[in-house]
Amino acid sequence: MGRHREFDVEKVLDAALCVFWRKGYEGASYADLTEAAGVERPALYSAFGNKEALFRRALDRYYERYLDFIPKSLELPTARAVAAHILYSAAELNTRYSHHTGCLGINGVLAGSDEAEPVRQALIEARAGGEAQLRERLCRAKAEGDLPETAKPDALAAFVMAVSHGMAVQAKAGFSREMLEAVAEQALSTWPAGRSTSSGPK
Amino acid sequence: MGRHREFDVEKVLDAALCVFWRKGYEGASYADLTEAAGVERPALYSAFGNKEALFRRALDRYYERYLDFIPKSLELPTARAVAAHILYSAAELNTRYSHHTGCLGINGVLAGSDEAEPVRQALIEARAGGEAQLRERLCRAKAEGDLPETAKPDALAAFVMAVSHGMAVQAKAGFSREMLEAVAEQALSTWPAGRSTSSGPK
DNA sequence: GTGTTTTAATAACGATCATTATGAAAAAGA
DNA sequence: TCTTTTTCATAATGATCGTTATTAAAACAC
Numbered sequence: 001m002g003r004h005r006e007f008d009v010e011k012v013l014d015a016a017l018c019v020f021w022r023k024g025y026e027g028a029s030y031a032d033l034t035e036a037a038g039v040e041r042p043a044l045y046s047a048f049g050n051k052e053a054l055f056r057r058a059l060d061r062y063y064e065r066y067l068d069f070i071p072k073s074l075e076l077p078t079a080r081a082v083a084a085h086i087l088y089s090a091a092e093l094n095t096r097y098s099h100h101t102g103c104l105g106i107n108g109v110l111a112g113s114d115e116a117e118p119v120r121q122a123l124i125e126a127r128a129g130g131e132a133q134l135r136e137r138l139c140r141a142k143a144e145g146d147l148p149e150t151a152k153p154d155a156l157a158a159f160v161m162a163v164s165h166g167m168a169v170q171a172k173a174g175f176s177r178e179m180l181e182a183v184a185e186q187a188l189s190t191w192p193a194g195r196s197t198s199s200g201p202k
Numbered sequence: 203m204g205r206h207r208e209f210d211v212e213k214v215l216d217a218a219l220c221v222f223w224r225k226g227y228e229g230a231s232y233a234d235l236t237e238a239a240g241v242e243r244p245a246l247y248s249a250f251g252n253k254e255a256l257f258r259r260a261l262d263r264y265y266e267r268y269l270d271f272i273p274k275s276l277e278l279p280t281a282r283a284v285a286a287h288i289l290y291s292a293a294e295l296n297t298r299y300s301h302h303t304g305c306l307g308i309n310g311v312l313a314g315s316d317e318a319e320p321v322r323q324a325l326i327e328a329r330a331g332g333e334a335q336l337r338e339r340l341c342r343a344k345a346e347g348d349l350p351e352t353a354k355p356d357a358l359a360a361f362v363m364a365v366s367h368g369m370a371v372q373a374k375a376g377f378s379r380e381m382l383e384a385v386a387e388q389a390l391s392t393w394p395a396g397r398s399t400s401s402g403p404k
Numbered sequence: 405g406t407g408t409t410t411t412a413a414t415a416a417c418g419a420t421c422a423t424t425a426t427g428a429a430a431a432a433g434a
Numbered sequence: 435t436c437t438t439t440t441t442c443a444t445a446a447t448g449a450t451c452g453t454t455a456t457t458a459a460a461a462c463a464c
Contacts, residue, residue: 001462002410024313026228030452040413042454051452107313110304110374111226124375155384158377162368162385169367170360172312173326182357183364190392203432204440232422242443244424253422 012037017058022100079141090164091180094171102172163187214239219260224302281343292366293382296373304374347397365389
């Protein structure tokens with residue numbers, strides 16, 4: 001009973017995702033969101049709740065649809081392949097769309113007003129989740145001899161993520177995909193060799 | 203002729219710098235700024251102009267007083283020492299103050315409303331300036347044989363800055379100085395060796 | 405068809421944003 | 435001491451922020 005919804009919730013969410021990607025959480029106004037979604041304000045509120053809830057939905061979608069290369073990379077056979085796949089995928093994603101470069105997880109809220117603190121924490125936790133998955137994968141690699149005994153999975157995971165985050169900053173500053181790939185290549189040249197891996201400099 | 207200024211302009215600028223460092227450009231309100239500075243609104247306007255001008259003054263000061271380790275590091279004898287000094291200094295600065303972690307140049311505006319675009323560009327240019335200085339220094343190192351013929355100063359400089367930016371993101375997420383130093387160590391672990399440098403793995 | 409329920413659209417809400425009039429207080433020149 | 439000039443503090447400016455009443459339109463149940 002009752003009237004049907006006239007707009008596609010998924011499409012509206014995609015539009016909101018793009019706006020947040022480009023302008024961040026606090027930089028995106030409802031004027032921006034409604035214009036991009038082609039839907040009036042109350043429709044956004046009835047469908048998603050308030051701005052924070054809408055952003056969290058967009059963030060979940062971002063991890064599912066765009067950052068899915070992280071769980072996929074974890075299934076690769078070697079630790080080096082995992083790291084390489086993450087870094088090159090990040091270089092591609094960060095430069096894929098010219099109107100919203102970088103990474104939503106970084107652009108969202110790095111620093112902002114106190115009101116945005118819950119959203120900031122959500123982004124921090126999301127990033128920490130990805131880093132934890134990578135860390136576990138590198139622990140396994142160490143156990144399997146794919147990484148040397150001296151390797152520190154904590155530091156390696158943090159390093160890979162740091163390079164990834166740094167590339168996101170650079171992408172937002174207009175760096176080309178090629179430049180980011182050169183950064184990724186340099187980062188991987190420091191990768192420690194395991195028992196059966198050909199260390200191969202460069 | 204006329205009344206004297208009752209507040210210390212330098213101290214007020216320092217206070218504003220801290221607020222911007224913590225909350226970024228758009229996240230810092232005049233309510234925040236005046237409270238931190240202990241000065242009323244019109245005083246800030248008469249002394250510095252508008253918010254953008256105040257931020258630019260704070261940014262200049264930031265580069266002079268906090269990012270001075272970059273020009274200093276360029277004078278070190280080897281390329282590796284330059285990179286190491288930059289990365290370890292960044293790890294320290296990013297975690298020096300618990301109430302404004304990370305880097306003002308990154309926290310300022312990564313993504314924001316269209317009104318903040320000029321400030322975003324200013325931050326991008328400031329970062330590009332630092333990276334250009336490092337690139338030139340690495341070119342010199344290559345010419346001096348301090349870096350191998352195969353080394354790419356562009357990519358190396360971008361890599362060092364990417365790691366630095368990534369550490370800033372991590373610091374803002376609460377990473378400890380020790381963790382950031384581990385990231386720096388990993389980044390430096392396979393710095394390309396020149397003719398006279400001991401490559402020394404790990 | 406009639407009544408009920410849900411959505412759509414217009415417009416308003418109070419709060420806060422950056423930016424300034426406005427007028428009192430204070431220091432310098434005469 | 436009186437006038438001039440500058441700074442100080444209070445408070446108001448219009449604009450925009452996120453969030454909702456409110457009312458009209460549409461789709462089901464009966």
